[in-house]
Amino acid sequence: MTTETILVIDDDQDLRESIVEILENNDFAASGCDSAETALEKVKVTTPRLVILDNMMPGMGGMALMPLLKKDYPNIKIIMITAFSTVENAVAAMKSGADDYLSKPFRREDLLVTVRRNLEELKFASQLSEPGMDDALACLANPIRRQILATLAREKQMRFMNLTRELEISDHTKVNFHLKNLKMNNLISQNREKAYHLTPEGEKMVDCLQLLFKKISS
Amino acid sequence: MTTETILVIDDDQDLRESIVEILENNDFAASGCDSAETALEKVKVTTPRLVILDNMMPGMGGMALMPLLKKDYPNIKIIMITAFSTVENAVAAMKSGADDYLSKPFRREDLLVTVRRNLEELKFASQLSEPGMDDALACLANPIRRQILATLAREKQMRFMNLTRELEISDHTKVNFHLKNLKMNNLISQNREKAYHLTPEGEKMVDCLQLLFKKISS
């Protein structure tokens, strides 16, 4: 967990400080801010990924601040604090751009669950561009490599020439190229008899492909 | 279900015909064969994907036939019928290349379950090289496209320039290129206000990516 800052915007000092404290006690980096106006300044410097915002404040209210924040920082997540738990409040908050909401009064656990859920979603976005993901998908992008994985999943293990014939590819060096690729990505390996077989990682990948296929063709 | 032929090789006429009948009653295309020698001839013509083979037969036994079959048709699945259910029998059968086994006596249900399972595995192999799969994975292979999908999953909808800024890519035409690609693959589309958003297909794809990621990083 890096220094992921959470900004808490609330004019009620007690509530604000109590939220910040709860968050800090749970290893989040949080800071407070007592009005929408100062908040706008503060995000310029700290650029938080998550904002907790009271919708009722003197001056500019939370509802008014939200679109401004979203406009300049579309990837910021906003958790709105609404005074009473009514369906209307919740719907209104979500409609105007909140990603989640908390109804006063809320328990410490409600707060933490909501914060964690939203940070989790943020994390997902960055995961998609992670290097591991990149290699894996590049590997899977090639139909020959997928065929190889599928064949090995079926036959458990296979020697080079058998595999080549099975795939009905005339040029054996082409197969070799893709085998090397798969080997480098740790999806397959060879035993002493030079037979290729899936690694545990490779098997996971095959599982993934099956899942993918079911999803896509559903 | 195409005309997927299953070849039943057993010298015991009663058992053989009963197996074929059970299979045919369950919409499989099955045919019988009373010895290993005739089986070798028959596979040349029918090239079944699945073979059910008795290991005890006069003349060439099932154990001897198996490697011959596997050599010429490595993608054939073999279900071995062993006389008694002992661990040794089962292990021996699997070791010499059987993909599955049935111990006599078995119930109609055992047979069907085993056959279905093995056909299912065969089906998977061909799925992996299907065209739909190809497009989808090629699309996902590019990190920028994944980022776009992830961003749209988070923000629900976004206009062109906002998206470009969000991704921190200086050249907007590059983003446009990938957007066009995603559009062509029906993963995103634009509403009247020109805002991009995920299509139902695109959402499925994002789900897939999340699954993939969880699998990979587990």
Next chain:
DNA sequence: CCGGGTTGTGAAATCCAGTTCACATAACTC
């Protein structure tokens, strides 16, 4: 209606995955 931001196109340039080719070494067969 002027100027600036937005949204987009098509062609040229570039890059890189994938293919092909020429060759080499081990392994097995007779």
Next chain:
DNA sequence: GAGTTATGTGAACTGGATTTCACAACCCGG
């Protein structure tokens, strides 16, 4: 051990994917 098949490597080549560039139509506020 001679010949054949299996397994593998590296370099050159090819084509498609990606990037860059030059340009243009659009919309919109002042």
